[in-house]
Amino acid sequence: MNDTVIKTKQLTKKYGTQTVVNKVGLHVQKGRIYGLLGRNGAGKTTIMKMILGLTPITSGSAEVFGREIGGNAKRIYSRIGAIIETPGFYPNLTGTENLEIFARLRGTAFPNAVKNALEVVGLPYKDKKTFAHYSLGMKQRLGIANAILHDPELLILDEPTNGLDPIGIAEVREFIKALSVEHGKTILISSHILSEISLLADDIGIIDQGVLLEESSMRELEKRNGKYILLQVSDIPKTMLILERSFHVKDYSVQDEQTVRIYDTALNMGEVNKALVMEEITVISSGICNDTLEDYFKKITGGEGIA
Numbered sequence: 485m486n487d488t489v490i491k492t493k494q495l496t497k498k499y500g501t502q503t504v505v506n507k508v509g510l511h512v513q514k515g516r517i518y519g520l521l522g523r524n525g526a527g528k529t530t531i532m533k534m535i536l537g538l539t540p541i542t543s544g545s546a547e548v549f550g551r552e553i554g555g556n557a558k559r560i561y562s563r564i565g566a567i568i569e570t571p572g573f574y575p576n577l578t579g580t581e582n583l584e585i586f587a588r589l590r591g592t593a594f595p596n597a598v599k600n601a602l603e604v605v606g607l608p609y610k611d612k613k614t615f616a617h618y619s620l621g622m623k624q625r626l627g628i629a630n631a632i633l634h635d636p637e638l639l640i641l642d643e644p645t646n647g648l649d650p651i652g653i654a655e656v657r658e659f660i661k662a663l664s665v666e667h668g669k670t671i672l673i674s675s676h677i678l679s680e681i682s683l684l685a686d687d688i689g690i691i692d693q694g695v696l697l698e699e700s701s702m703r704e705l706e707k708r709n710g711k712y713i714l715l716q717v718s719d720i721p722k723t724m725l726i727l728e729r730s731f732h733v734k735d736y737s738v739q740d741e742q743t744v745r746i747y748d749t750a751l752n753m754g755e756v757n758k759a760l761v762m763e764e765i766t767v768i769s770s771g772i773c774n775d776t777l778e779d780y781f782k783k784i785t786g787g788e789g790i791a
């Protein structure tokens with residue numbers, strides 16, 4: 485069984501001579517939240533538009549549910565909910581009235597679709613307030629409600645928390661999480677805010693100047709960037725043998741022929757040093773390091789970072 489819901493291969497978009505998306509291969513797994521992180525102009529919206537067939541692909545491919553979207557658009561769209569650009573809601577109608585129009589247009593079969601969608605995003609059903617009088621946060625919520633009206637399996641949300649205050653961001657984050665955890669939706673979400681993605685996503689793709697610099701699970705990334713002991717020694721194989729046998733160290737990664745990262749930071753380094761010296765291993769240096777995710781992003785994007 486194939487659990488990859490979105491898969492792009494060498495996905496590329498050129499506008500004239502400018503390459504704005506460059507050979508991107510991203511993989512969104514079923515039931516997970518994938519955060520696409522990148523600063524303004526990195527290419528996030530363009531990638532999402534290509535995945536949805538809203539803008540032509542210059543080269544490469546994008547598959548959704550195992551098929552290229554090209555000729556299958558209509559059938560696949562019923563399984564996807566998206567907000568790429570704010571949908572054109574009618575200002576003089578209420579949220580409920582707006583959604584009822586969209587539900588009818590889309591031929592939504594579920595009788596309580598509008599009520600349910602509003603409930604998920606925390607907006608009142610049959611409220612008197614017209615869209616024109618909605619706050620930005622309410623407008624964003626209505627946009628998401630509209631995207632989930634037909635109960636799609638896959639949600640593609642382009643910066644859904646843009647412009648919200650911190651409380652609004654936290655609330656939207658909570659119900660996006662619930663859509664994944666409680667309703668089993670697969671979600672591709674973009675943002676330029678590192679903290680937002682790191683709190684929400686299971687997997688992360690970091691895009692910079694159209695290039696996907698990194699794709700990994702959040703867990704893996706945190707592990708690589710959390711606290712660890714950095715040990716530099718003259719003989720790594722012998723050191724690892726001692727650490728495994730005498731200190732029961734299992735969680736480590738060898739960086740090069742002299743350096744190892746040990747993630748078990750409770751290790752008694754005094755004892756380790758002593759044991760290594762007794763085996764005639766030179767300890768060049770040892771110490772606790774703590775890289776933050778932010779440091780990491782700064783490093784890989786080669787600039788001021790994203791957060």
Ligand SMILES: Nc1ncnc2c1ncn2[C@@H]1O[C@H](COP(=O)(O)OP(=O)(O)OP(=O)(O)O)[C@@H](O)[C@H]1O
Pocket residue numbers: 499504522523524525526527528529530531676
């Ligand atoms: N229709 C277009 N014609 C020419 N260039 C475009 C067009 N659409 C986007 N671009 C360029 O492509 C690049 C990527 O844009 P895109 O909107 O995908 O970035 P983004 O990551 O979504 O940015 P933001 O965080 O600002 O939304 C930018 O340099 C942008 O100027």
Ligand SMILES: [Mg+2]
Pocket residue numbers: 528529530642
């Ligand atoms: Mg964008």
